[in-house]
Amino acid sequence: MIARLRGALAESAADHAVIDVGGVGYLVLASARTLTTLGPVGGDVLVFTEMQVREDAITLFAFGSAAERDGFRLLTSVQGVGGRVALSILSVLDPGELARAIAGGDKAMVARANGVGPKLAMRIVNELKDKMGGMAIGPGGGAPVAAAKGSAVSDALSALANLGFRPAEASAAVGAAVDDLGDGATLDALVRLALRKAAK
Structure with a gap:
């Protein structure tokens, strides 16, 4: 599994980019939001x-932040939402706006995306409402990271709150720890690193 890529931007188009990593060009599909942040070729x-x-294809999707990738994973867990539809949604809603739309049951916000009709928007809002748990604010632009209830991120937020951190401080520290450690980080590792980040 390819979790991230670092390299030179070889090409950028309306819906994809090519990233040169050690002489190998990886074609990645991305949201308009991510493509505008990549900078010059x-x-x-x-x-x-x-x-x-x-069966017929291997597709690599790219994201400017872990928060956006988490939003993509949530969206594609909904029946009828493929990768391109999820990118379309993330092109018009950043992860924070997506979380607020789902929490508030605002299907009209989700339906602003190309290819998303009222029925699909309603399904997305209804199915994801219970999957949205604690929110962590990542350092990359203050975007929230969706955290499933009972996940290490959600538990880490709770742990910092119990230590007296304000929600915004806890969210920023845990978000920074997630960016450094990745999705598979243990609760212990997340809390330790988040405390170090908060102390800076």
Whole structure:
């Protein structure tokens, strides 16, 4: 599984980019939001990735933040939401706006995306409402990271809150720890690193 790529931006188009990593060009599909943050061709880029394997294709999706990748994973867990539809949604809603739309049951916000009709928007809001747990604010632009209830991120937020951190402080510290450690980090590792980040 490819979790992230660092290399030179070789090409950028309306819906994809090519990132040169050690002479190998990786074609990645990305939201308009991510593509605008990559900078000029030839520049150094770092993106988070998600790989989807189908019978007829292997597709690599790229994201400017772990928060956006987490939003993509949540969206594609909904029946009828493929990778391209999820990118379309993330092109018009950042992870924080997506979380607020789901929490508030605002299907009209979700339906602003190309290819998302009222029925699909309603399904997305209804299915994801229970999956949205604690929110962590990542350092990359203050975007919230969706954390499933009972997950290490959610538990880490709770642990810092119990230590007296304000929600915004806890969210920023845990978000920074998630960016450094990745999705598979243990609760212990997340809390230790988050405390170090908060102390800076």
